[in-house]
Amino acid sequence: MRLDGVGRRYGRRGGVSGTGKGPGGGWVLRGVDLSLSERQLVRVQGDNGSGKSTLLRLLAGIDAPSAGRITGRPPTAYxxxxxxxxxxxxxxxxxxxxxxxxxxxxxxxxxxxxxxxxxxxxxxxxxxxxxxxxxxxxxxxxxxxxxxxxxxxxxxxxxxxxxxxxxxxxxxxxxxxxxxxxxxxxxxxxxxxxxxxxxxxxxxxxxxxLHEVDGRVPPGHGGVPAAGPQVRIEAEGPPGVALPSGLPGSPRTEQTPDGTTVLTAPAPYSDALLRGLLAGHWHIRSVAVEEASR
Ligand SMILES: Nc1ncnc2c1ncn2[C@@H]1O[C@H](COP(=O)(O)OP(=O)(O)OP(=O)(O)O)[C@@H](O)[C@H]1O
The missing domain is CATH 3.40.50.300 (P-loop containing nucleotide triphosphate hydrolases)
Structure with missing residues (x-):
C-alpha cells in the first residue's frame, strides 16, 4: 500500500483568510509519502493534535485525502x-x-x-x-x-x-x-x-x-526501557536442518557449543515464533521472558 503526496485539511476554505492556516481549514497533513509492506509493524507517534488519528483514518479508508493518492489498500480493519x-x-x-x-x-x-x-x-x-x-x-x-x-x-x-x-x-x-x-x-x-x-x-x-524515527527499537522515554521484554527460546533442530527462514519477530540467533540455538525476539512474538519453530519440527528446550535491556 502506498501514500503519495497525501494531505488532509478540515474545512473547505483554506483557513484564516485563505492562508491555509488556523482553525477551519489548515492542513493537518501535507505531502505524506509512505509505503507499507506485508509483515510490517508500524508505530506512529506525535504530539496531541499533530494528526495521528487523521493519518490512521486515511490509512483505514474511513476518510479520504484532500490531496494526493492512496493505492493498494488490502482488506482493512480499524x-x-x-x-x-x-x-x-x-x-x-x-x-x-x-x-x-x-x-x-x-x-x-x-x-x-x-x-x-x-x-x-x-x-x-x-x-x-x-x-x-x-x-x-x-x-x-x-x-x-x-x-x-x-x-x-x-x-x-x-x-x-x-x-x-x-x-x-x-x-x-x-x-x-x-x-x-x-x-x-x-x-x-x-x-x-x-x-x-x-x-x-x-x-x-x-x-x-511524517518522519521516520528509527527502525526496530523505539526511542526510550522517561525511564521506559529502550527495548521491551524479549522472549528467549532455546531450541534444537533435526540433524542437518537449518533454522526455518522468515521466522516471526526476526529473532536474533546464537549457537551454543552443545548444538542448541538460542533465539531472542520481542516478547509479543513468543507464540508466533514457537509455532514457526514447531512447524519446522524443531524441539523447544526452554522458553523464558527477559525484561528489557536498557
Ligand atoms: N473532523 C474534524 N474536523 C475538524 N478538525 C479536525 C477534525 N478531526 C481532527 N481535526 C483537527 O486536526 C488536528 C489533528 O487531529 P488528530 O485527532 O488527527 O490529532 P492526534 O495527533 O490524533 O491528537 P491526539 O493525540 O490528541 O489524539 C487537530 O487540530 C484537530 O482539531
Missing part, C-alpha cells in the same frame, strides 16, 4: 479511538454481523465471535446490548470486531486504552500474530512502552509531515 457503541444490537449479534460482513457464514461468524469474547474474558457479555457496556468492555468488542476479520491491514488507534491487563496481552499477541501471518499493523498508543522493541519502523508526525 479500531477507532472512540467506538460508536450506540447500535441497537447485542455484543454477539454485532460481532456475528461483522463476521458476516467479512465473508463468514452465520454459524462460523458466531463461533468466531464467541471465541474472541472468550479470549478477552468478555463472554459473560455476549447477550448484553452494546449500549449497556462499560467503556472497557465496549473497547474489547471494538478490538474483537477488527481481529476477527484477519485483515491484511489492521489500524489501531489507542486500541489498548481501557482494556484490562489480560486483554492488553491478548491484543499484543494478536498484533504479532497478524504480522507473522503476513499482515501489516499500524498503531498509535500513548504508552511509549506499548509493543516496545517490536515495531519494524516508527514514524513521528511533526509539522504536518
Amino acid at each position: 479500531v477507532p479511538e472512540r467506538f460508536p457503541a450506540a447500535m441497537p444490537l447485542t455484543v454477539l449479534g454485532y460481532l456475528t454481523r461483522m463476521g458476516r460482513v467479512h465473508g463468514l457464514r452465520r454459524d462460523a461468524a458466531a463461533d468466531e465471535a464467541r471465541g474472541w469474547l472468550e479470549c478477552f474474558g468478555a463472554d459473560a457479555y455476549a447477550r448484553t446490548p452494546l449500549a449497556e457496556l462499560s467503556k472497557g468492555s465496549s473497547q474489547k468488542v471494538a478490538v474483537a470486531q477488527a481481529l476477527m476479520a484477519r485483515p491484511g491491514l489492521l489500524v489501531l488507534d489507542e486500541a489498548w486504552t481501557g482494556l484490562d491487563l489480560n486483554a492488553r496481552a491478548v491484543l499484543d499477541r494478536s498484533v504479532a500474530e497478524r504480522v507473522a501471518e503476513g499482515g501489516t499493523v499500524v498503531f498509535v498508543d500513548h504508552d511509549p512502552a506499548r509493543l516496545a522493541g517490536a515495531p519494524d519502523v516508527t514514524y513521528r508526525i511533526e509539522g504536518g509531515g
Whole structure:
C-alpha cells in the first residue's frame, strides 16, 4: 500500500483568510509519502493534535485525502479511538454481523465471535446490548470486531486504552500474530512502552509531515526501557536442518557449543515464533521472558 503526496485539511476554505492556516481549514497533513509492506509493524507517534488519528483514518479508508493518492489498500480493519457503541444490537449479534460482513457464514461468524469474547474474558457479555457496556468492555468488542476479520491491514488507534491487563496481552499477541501471518499493523498508543522493541519502523508526525524515527527499537522515554521484554527460546533442530527462514519477530540467533540455538525476539512474538519453530519440527528446550535491556 502506498501514500503519495497525501494531505488532509478540515474545512473547505483554506483557513484564516485563505492562508491555509488556523482553525477551519489548515492542513493537518501535507505531502505524506509512505509505503507499507506485508509483515510490517508500524508505530506512529506525535504530539496531541499533530494528526495521528487523521493519518490512521486515511490509512483505514474511513476518510479520504484532500490531496494526493492512496493505492493498494488490502482488506482493512480499524479500531477507532472512540467506538460508536450506540447500535441497537447485542455484543454477539454485532460481532456475528461483522463476521458476516467479512465473508463468514452465520454459524462460523458466531463461533468466531464467541471465541474472541472468550479470549478477552468478555463472554459473560455476549447477550448484553452494546449500549449497556462499560467503556472497557465496549473497547474489547471494538478490538474483537477488527481481529476477527484477519485483515491484511489492521489500524489501531489507542486500541489498548481501557482494556484490562489480560486483554492488553491478548491484543499484543494478536498484533504479532497478524504480522507473522503476513499482515501489516499500524498503531498509535500513548504508552511509549506499548509493543516496545517490536515495531519494524516508527514514524513521528511533526509539522504536518511524517518522519521516520528509527527502525526496530523505539526511542526510550522517561525511564521506559529502550527495548521491551524479549522472549528467549532455546531450541534444537533435526540433524542437518537449518533454522526455518522468515521466522516471526526476526529473532536474533546464537549457537551454543552443545548444538542448541538460542533465539531472542520481542516478547509479543513468543507464540508466533514457537509455532514457526514447531512447524519446522524443531524441539523447544526452554522458553523464558527477559525484561528489557536498557
Ligand atoms: N473532523 C474534524 N474536523 C475538524 N478538525 C479536525 C477534525 N478531526 C481532527 N481535526 C483537527 O486536526 C488536528 C489533528 O487531529 P488528530 O485527532 O488527527 O490529532 P492526534 O495527533 O490524533 O491528537 P491526539 O493525540 O490528541 O489524539 C487537530 O487540530 C484537530 O482539531
